[in-house]
Amino acid sequence: MMDLAVHAAGVGKVFPTKTGEVVALTEVDLEVAAGEFVSLIGPSGCGKSTLLRLIADLDQATSGTLEIFGKPAKRARIDQDYGIAFQQAGLLPWRTVAANIGLPLELHGTSKAERSTRIAELAELVGLSDFVDRYPDQLSGGMQQRVAIARALAAQPRLLLMDEPFGALDEMTRERLQSELTRIAAETSAAVVFVTHSIPEAVFLSDRVVVMSPRPGRITDVIETGLGEQRDEALRESAAFFDRVTAVREALHGSPVVRAGES
Numbered sequence: 001m002m003d004l005a006v007h008a009a010g011v012g013k014v015f016p017t018k019t020g021e022v023v024a025l026t027e028v029d030l031e032v033a034a035g036e037f038v039s040l041i042g043p044s045g046c047g048k049s050t051l052l053r054l055i056a057d058l059d060q061a062t063s064g065t066l067e068i069f070g071k072p073a074k075r076a077r078i079d080q081d082y083g084i085a086f087q088q089a090g091l092l093p094w095r096t097v098a099a100n101i102g103l104p105l106e107l108h109g110t111s112k113a114e115r116s117t118r119i120a121e122l123a124e125l126v127g128l129s130d131f132v133d134r135y136p137d138q139l140s141g142g143m144q145q146r147v148a149i150a151r152a153l154a155a156q157p158r159l160l161l162m163d164e165p166f167g168a169l170d171e172m173t174r175e176r177l178q179s180e181l182t183r184i185a186a187e188t189s190a191a192v193v194f195v196t197h198s199i200p201e202a203v204f205l206s207d208r209v210v211v212m213s214p215r216p217g218r219i220t221d222v223i224e225t226g227l228g229e230q231r232d233e234a235l236r237e238s239a240a241f242f243d244r245v246t247a248v249r250e251a252l253h254g255s256p257v258v259r260a261g262e263s
């Protein structure tokens, strides 16, 4: 069991509201292996962000059990077992790129010398070595997201939790960062749980794509991509890639998609 980055069993989440209870998640069973890349996809309101927030200990499940590397989510948070990156990069505008990347290390009490070595490594990992002295408002959206990823990786977490981190980026930047993320995940051996609305993004990045449906939010399908280690531009144009995109689309629609020329 210690091999599992995430183990959710029968997880449910109910939000009490003025107009009654909202069942955001019901009976969610999910296992993410160490080093595995798993995307969560589904229509708006199906509970993707809620599930990620439960894993990150930003909120608590109403029912079921949730373990991160065999520990309760709170323990994993204290131990900095995971890093998080959201759609908004959430950088501190008064800090340089280097100081933003190093923030988790400061909180961790890492020495200044160790911090600067690690910041240099991380800046190189995300391709920002020449920009460490800049401030966030001097960077493009894609560069800001790279800083956020470097910061999420600072404490060498074994798990990355990402909620639409590329959602606000243009398509070309988005594809470039997807490629970089697959390389970074492979180099760091971190497991990733990645929330997205984009079917091609989920397929390109993941070992498995978890399909969810709303009201009440639950997992309806899990699709193995089987696309192997090589995640490059050629993959995006391969038959295997299109096949998996179609499989995820059909799972989202709940039935085979009728193609032009077929009846």
Ligand SMILES: Nc1ncnc2c1ncn2[C@@H]1O[C@H](COP(=O)(O)OP(=O)(O)OP(=O)(O)O)[C@@H](O)[C@H]1O
Residues within 6 Å of the ligand: 015, 016, 017, 022, 023, 024, 042, 043, 044, 045, 046, 047, 048, 049, 050, 051, 217
């Ligand atoms: N704090 C809250 N109080 C009440 N209801 C909430 C709260 N947070 C989420 N919900 C409800 O829980 C359900 C799941 O929300 P969640 O944000 O997890 O969905 P999502 O799949 O991430 O959606 P999107 O793709 O639009 O981001 C929704 O019906 C939402 O309205």
